[in-house]
Amino acid sequence: HMTRLKENQEAMDRGEWNSMPPQQRQDLENTFRHTGQMARYTNIMGLKTLIILDMITQNIQSIFCQPAICERLALMLNYFLQHLVGPKRRNLKVRNLSEYQFEPQKLVAKVTDIYLNFSQHDEFYAAVWNDGMSYNEQLFPQAVEVLDRIGHPRERIDAFLKLTEHIKNVAAQQKENDAVYDDAPDEYLDPITSTLMIDPVMLPSSRQIIDRATIARHLLSDQTDPFNRNPLRMQDVIPQTELKQTIEQWKTSRRQQQS
Known part of the structure; x- marks a missing residue:
């Protein structure tokens, strides 16, 4: 104005x-x-x-x-x-x-x-x-x-x-x-941002695994699954605890190799 x-x-x-x-x-x-x-x-x-x-x-x-x-x-x-x-x-x-x-x-x-x-x-x-x-x-x-x-x-x-x-x-x-984390395996990367996931979750309808921060950011403006446009709420995502631990272990290993 x-x-x-x-x-x-x-x-x-x-x-x-x-x-x-x-x-x-x-x-x-x-x-x-x-x-x-x-x-x-x-x-x-x-x-x-x-x-x-x-x-x-x-x-x-x-x-x-x-x-x-x-x-x-x-x-x-x-x-x-x-x-x-x-x-x-x-x-x-x-x-x-x-x-x-x-x-x-x-x-x-x-x-x-x-x-x-x-x-x-x-x-x-x-x-x-x-x-x-x-x-x-x-x-x-x-x-x-x-x-x-x-x-x-x-x-x-x-x-x-x-x-x-x-x-x-x-x-x-x-x-x-x-x-340090530049060569992360593809399965550890967020499919939208291509960055290493910190807190991976699964979307219930598309079954895609994505970082919690990425889907939270998306849901602020669009309450749908970005992969199939089905309705989605943040409370419906499924934590991937095992994958999260695996990523953390890989990061620890990479840091040790660098040092």
């Missing part, structure tokens, strides 16, 4: 609306007002949502570190931060920010606080790194520039800046592990 508002304001500034027929101009003005109302509502609710999420994750992190949820949370935070502090932030700059309740500094501060709430959970930071769409090594330093300008507490800024190096270390460890 903010991007659309900016485009409309720029069109008005260029005088493009002045040459339009009265009815067309009236329609555009109505649309502009509606977009402004939607932008204001979205901005208010977005900040409130981040405030609540920060309050929750200060005390509870484990539930958000479940693989399916962890990945989506990391993608969301990276996406927000990239639009707020990256090159695309210019697309959000409109006249009269207060009219639309758009407070980018508060949003940046709250998003960075949420990242810090997961300081003891490397699986979250691995998900941050694995986001190839919004995350890059310049993202957090760009956020720090904003935090400095708004006078965010120094200790919070320093802690957040250190996350960049910590995420790089987590990523390096992940790459090292991937190299």
Whole structure:
């Protein structure tokens, strides 16, 4: 909505609306007002949502570190931060920010606080790194520039800046592990992601074996078996305890060989 508002304001500034027929101009003005109302509502609710999420994750992190949820949370935070502090932030700059309740500094501060709430959970930071769409090594330093300008507490800024190096270390460890397990047998690999399964389960109708995290992620948006489209619920999947143990034994063996 903010991007659309900016485009409309720029069109008005260029005088493009002045040459339009009265009815067309009236329609555009109505649309502009509606977009402004939607932008204001979205901005208010977005900040409130981040405030609540920060309050929750200060005390509870484990539930958000479940693989399916962890990945989506990391993608969301990276996406927000990239639009707020990256090159695309210019697309959000409109006249009269207060009219639309758009407070980018508060949003940046709250998003960075949420990242810090997961300081003891490397699986979250691995998900941050694995986001190839919004995350890059310049993202957090760009956020720090904003935090400095708004006078965010120094200790919070320093802690957040250190996350960049910590995420790089987590990523390096992940790459090292991937190299150790690179020649895993096909039966140990997830059929959708082609990655080594951690918690294999069987889907009751298709009888396909898949990692629990992969099917959980799929079921968040589509409550069907991805192999035959039959209805599926998470509670119906069948744990493959023996296969899980076999994979763990193989991983232990591979680590011992590497050392």
